[in-house]
Amino acid sequence: MAYSFPEEVLEHVFSFLSYDKDRNAVSLVCKSWYEIERWCRRKIFIGNCYAVNPRIMIRRFPEVRSIELKGKPHFADFNLVPEGWGAYVYPWILAMSKSYPLLEEIKLKRMVITDESLELIAKSFKNFKVLVLSSCDGFTTDGLAAIAANCRNLRELDLGESEVEDLSGHWLSHFPDSCTSLVSLNIACLVSEVSFLALERLVARSPNLRTLRINRAVPLEKLPYLLRRTSQLVEFGTGAYSADVRSDYFSNLTEAFSGCKQLKCLSGFWDVVPAYLPAIYPVCSRLTSLNLSYATCQNPELGKLISQCHNLQRLWVLDYIEDFGLEELAANCKDLQELRVFPSDPFAAEPNVTLTEQGLVAVSDGCPKLQSVLYFCRQMTNAALFTIARNRPNMIRFRLCIIELRTPDYLTLGPLDAGFGAIVENCKELRRLSLSGLLTDRVFEYIGTHAKKLEMLSIAFAGDSDLGLHHVLSGCESLRKLEIRDCPFGDKALLSNAAKLETMRSLWMSSCSISFEACKMLAQKMPRLNVEVIDERGPPDTRPESCPVEKLYIYRSVAGRRFDTPGYVWTMGEEAAVRLS
Amino acid sequence: MMELQLGLALCGNSAKGYNLDDFKIGSFEILDVQDENNVQVLQTLPLLVWDKDDADGHNESQRKDGDENGMVGWPPVNALRKKLCHQSRHRPYGGVMNYVTVKNGGVGGGGRGSNCYKYVKVKMEGIGIARKIDLSSFQSYGTLTDTLISMFGKSRENGDVYKLTYQDKEGDWLLAGDVPWRTFVGSVQRLKLIRDEDY
Numbered sequence: 001m002a003y004s005f006p007e008e009v010l011e012h013v014f015s016f017l018s019y020d021k022d023r024n025a026v027s028l029v030c031k032s033w034y035e036i037e038r039w040c041r042r043k044i045f046i047g048n049c050y051a052v053n054p055r056i057m058i059r060r061f062p063e064v065r066s067i068e069l070k071g072k073p074h075f076a077d078f079n080l081v082p083e084g085w086g087a088y089v090y091p092w093i094l095a096m097s098k099s100y101p102l103l104e105e106i107k108l109k110r111m112v113i114t115d116e117s118l119e120l121i122a123k124s125f126k127n128f129k130v131l132v133l134s135s136c137d138g139f140t141t142d143g144l145a146a147i148a149a150n151c152r153n154l155r156e157l158d159l160g161e162s163e164v165e166d167l168s169g170h171w172l173s174h175f176p177d178s179c180t181s182l183v184s185l186n187i188a189c190l191v192s193e194v195s196f197l198a199l200e201r202l203v204a205r206s207p208n209l210r211t212l213r214i215n216r217a218v219p220l221e222k223l224p225y226l227l228r229r230t231s232q233l234v235e236f237g238t239g240a241y242s243a244d245v246r247s248d249y250f251s252n253l254t255e256a257f258s259g260c261k262q263l264k265c266l267s268g269f270w271d272v273v274p275a276y277l278p279a280i281y282p283v284c285s286r287l288t289s290l291n292l293s294y295a296t297c298q299n300p301e302l303g304k305l306i307s308q309c310h311n312l313q314r315l316w317v318l319d320y321i322e323d324f325g326l327e328e329l330a331a332n333c334k335d336l337q338e339l340r341v342f343p344s345d346p347f348a349a350e351p352n353v354t355l356t357e358q359g360l361v362a363v364s365d366g367c368p369k370l371q372s373v374l375y376f377c378r379q380m381t382n383a384a385l386f387t388i389a390r391n392r393p394n395m396i397r398f399r400l401c402i403i404e405l406r407t408p409d410y411l412t413l414g415p416l417d418a419g420f421g422a423i424v425e426n427c428k429e430l431r432r433l434s435l436s437g438l439l440t441d442r443v444f445e446y447i448g449t450h451a452k453k454l455e456m457l458s459i460a461f462a463g464d465s466d467l468g469l470h471h472v473l474s475g476c477e478s479l480r481k482l483e484i485r486d487c488p489f490g491d492k493a494l495l496s497n498a499a500k501l502e503t504m505r506s507l508w509m510s511s512c513s514i515s516f517e518a519c520k521m522l523a524q525k526m527p528r529l530n531v532e533v534i535d536e537r538g539p540p541d542t543r544p545e546s547c548p549v550e551k552l553y554i555y556r557s558v559a560g561r562r563f564d565t566p567g568y569v570w571t572m573g574e575e576a577a578v579r580l581s
Numbered sequence: 582m583m584e585l586q587l588g589l590a591l592c593g594n595s596a597k598g599y600n601l602d603d604f605k606i607g608s609f610e611i612l613d614v615q616d617e618n619n620v621q622v623l624q625t626l627p628l629l630v631w632d633k634d635d636a637d638g639h640n641e642s643q644r645k646d647g648d649e650n651g652m653v654g655w656p657p658v659n660a661l662r663k664k665l666c667h668q669s670r671h672r673p674y675g676g677v678m679n680y681v682t683v684k685n686g687g688v689g690g691g692g693r694g695s696n697c698y699k700y701v702k703v704k705m706e707g708i709g710i711a712r713k714i715d716l717s718s719f720q721s722y723g724t725l726t727d728t729l730i731s732m733f734g735k736s737r738e739n740g741d742v743y744k745l746t747y748q749d750k751e752g753d754w755l756l757a758g759d760v761p762w763r764t765f766v767g768s769v770q771r772l773k774l775i776r777d778e779d780y
Contacts, residue, residue, distance in 0.1 A: 075654065077657070077659045077660075078653075078654030078655070078657045078658070078659065079653055079654050079660070080653060080654045135659075161659070161661055163660070189661070270665075293662075294665055296665075342658070342662060343656060343658065343666075344666065345666055346656045346658050346662075346663075346666060347656075347666070347700065348700070349700070349715070376656065376658075401656055401657060403656050405652075405655070458657075460655070460657075485654070
C-alpha cells in the first residue's frame with residue numbers, strides 16, 4: 001500500500017500493545033500488518049497446549065521472549081484426570097531451545113515438566129529470567145538445582161502449588177554467590193528443609209527481592225533473620241507459624257514485621273499458634289492481600305486480625321471465620337474485592353463451624369467492591385442468592401460450593417434455580433460461575449438467557465435432561481470453557497450444538513450420558529475438534545455403541561490430534577476408527 | 582456366594598476383587614459383570630462404575646483422590662488442601678500439638694475438641710459394601726467392635742466371631758486392642774473385621 005507507515009513506525013506502535021486480543025486484532029488488518037506484528041510479538045499465551053504445536057508457534061512468531069502454557073483440564077485439580085494423561089512440556093522446551101535462544105520467561109499451569117526439561121532450560125537460554133510452575137508436576141529438586149546453578153540472571157522462581165519430588169533441600173545452595181538478581185522466590189510447596197543459612201545469604205544478596213514465600217519447614221523463630229535482611233519485601237509467605245511461646249521470639253518477630261514498610265501481601269501461616277498473630281498487627285493496615293487459607297485458627301483471634309486490615313482487597317480464609325467473622329469483615333474491610341472461604345473439614349458429615357449463607361450475604365452487603373467469590377458452605381437459600389445478586393451487580397466471579405450434593409433451599413426445600421438465576425440476571429458482567437446445590441434444567445435456561453458475558457462455567461450433579469446442556473451451549477455467547485460432571489446430559493444436546501464447540505477452548509464432561517457413538521459422530525462432523533474419550537474400562541468398542549463414555553474432553557485445535565495419549569484415552573476420528581477396528 | 586444388598590445383585594466374595602467401595606458414583610449405565618464362574622451378573626444399580634485399579638483396596642492409600650465419602654473429586658478441593666484437612670483432623674485440637682498456647686484459654690489452632698470427627702472406612706470380610714463410622718463417638722474397643730458387628734448384620738449368637746484389625750499411619754495392618762484407645766484413634770486409617778479362625 002502506497003500510504004502505509006514505514007515498518008519501524010508500525011512496529012513501534014505495536015510495541016505498546018500488550019494484550020493478546022489487541023495483537024490478534026492488529027494482525028488481521030492486512031497482510032503487511034500481520035507480517036510486522038508476528039516478527040515483533042514477544043509474548044505468547046497458549047490456553048490449551050494441544051490447541052497448537054511448537055512448530056506452528058515458532059513458524060509464525062520467530063522472536064518470542066515469553067511463553068505461557070496451560071495443560072491439563074481444570075478438573076485435574078480434583079483428581080478427575082487420571083495419571084499420565086499428557087500435558088508434557090518437553091517437546092515445547094526442545095523446540096524452543098533451538099529456535100528461541102533469547103527466551104526469558106516460561107510460565108506453565110497444570111503441565112508435566114521433568115528434570116530433563118529443567119536442565120534443558122538451564123542450558124539453552126542464556127538470558128533466562130522467569131520460571132513459574134503453577135500446579136505442575138513431574139520434576140524433582142534436582143531439576144531445581146540445575147535452574148539455580150545455571151540461570152545467571154534469574155529473577156523469578158515460583159513453584160506455585162506444584163507437586164515436587166523433594167529429594168533434599170540442598171538444591172537452594174546451588175544459587176551461586178554471583179546471583180543477585182532475584183525479585184521473586186516462592187518455594188512454599190516444598191516439604192524438605194532448605195539450608196537456612198543458604199536461604200538467608202541468598203536473600204541478603206538479592207537487593208531487588210520483593211516476593212518471598214518460604215516453606216513450612218522454616219520455623220517461626222527464624223523469620224526475623226529473613227525479614228531484617230529484606231525489609232523491602234512486598235509479598236511474604238511465612239513457614240509454619242508456630243513455636244513455643246516466648247516473649248523474645250514474639251518481640252523479635254513483631255519488630256521484624258514492623259520494619260517491613262512495603263509489605264502488602266501475607267500468606268503461609270501453617271500450624272498457627274494464635275499467640276503469635278499479634279506480631280503482624282503493625283503491618284495490618286497496609287495489607288491488601290491476606291491468605292489465611294492454611295491457618296487453622298479461629299475467632300476471636302482470627303476476627304481480631306482481619307478487622308485491623310482496613311485496606312484489605314483480597315482475603316482467602318478457612319471457614320473457621322464463621323458468619324460472625326464475615327460480618328466483622330463486612331464492617332471493617334470496605335475495599336474488599338475478592339473473598340475465598342475454604343472448608344476446614346470438607347468430608348465431615350455434619351457442619352463443624354457456623355458458616356452459612358448469612359456470612360456471604362453480610363459481605364455482599366458491606367463490601368461494595370466485592371466482585372470475586374469462592375465460597376464453600378453447607379446451606380443456602382434462594383432468598384440469600386437474590387440478596388447477594390441485588391447487592392453486587394458488579395460480581396465477576398461467583399463460585400459457590402454447597403458441600404452436600406444436591407442440597408435444596410433449606411427454607412423452601414426446592415431447587416436453587418431461581419437464586420442462581422438472579423445472579424446471572426443481575427450480574428451482567430459475570431465471567432465465571434460455579435454451580436452447586438439442587439438444580440433443575442431451569443437454572444440452565446436462566447443462564448442461557450442472561451449470562452452473555454460468561455466465559456467459564458462449572459456444573460456438577462445438576463440438571464434433568466439434555467435441555468439443560470442445550471440452553472447453555474446455545475445461549476452463552478462468550479462461553480470458552482465448560483466443565484461438567486455427573487449430569488444427565490446426552491447426545492442430542494451435544495450434537496445439535498457441535499458448531500458451538502469450535503468457538504470454545506474446551507469442553508469437559510465426565511459421568512454424563514454421552515455415548516461412544518455420539519463421540520464418533522461429533523469427531524466426523526467437526527474435524528477441527530479433538531474429541532478424546534477417557535475410559536479406564538478398556539476400549540470403547542468392546543461395549544455397545546450406545547454405552548456412555550466415562551469421560552470426554554473436547555477442544556479445538558489447529559495442530560490435529562495428539563500422539564502422546566495414554567492407553568485409556570481414545571481420540572475419535574477417521575484414523576481412530578480404523579485403529580479400533 | 583451371592584449377597585443381595587439394597588436391591589443389588591452382587592458378585593460376592595471380596596477376595597476375588599469385587600468390592601463395592603471400589604465403585605464410584607458415575608454415569609448411568611448397566612454393567613455386565615462376570616464372576617469367576619462365568620455367570621453373567623447384571624449390576625442393576627444405575628450409578629456405579631467399577632474402578633479396576635482398586636481391586637483389593639490396597640491401592641486406596643496411594644490413590645490421590647483421598648475422597649472419604651466414595652465420591653471422586655467432591656467437594657472440589659485440591660490435594661494440598663485435602664492433606665491439610667487430614668492433618669488438622671489427626672490433631673484433636675486442630676493446631677500444633679507440641680506447642681503451648683498462651684492466654685484466654687485459646688485453643689491452639691482450629692477444630693474444637695467435641696466437634697472433631699474421625700471418619701474411617703470399615704470393611705468386613707465377606708461383605709462387599711464397606712461402611713464408614715465416626716470413631717470420635719466411641720470410647721473403647723468393646724463398644725466399637727460390638728457396634729461394628731451389628732452394623733454389618735452379624736451377631737455373636739450366630740457363632741460369627743470376628744477380630745478387629747486396623748491399618749495405621751505407616752500402612753501396616755495390626756490387631757486392634759494392643760495400644761491405648763486414644764493412641765489407636767490417633768493412628769488408625771481404616772478398619773477391617775476378619776473372621777476369627779480360632780473359634
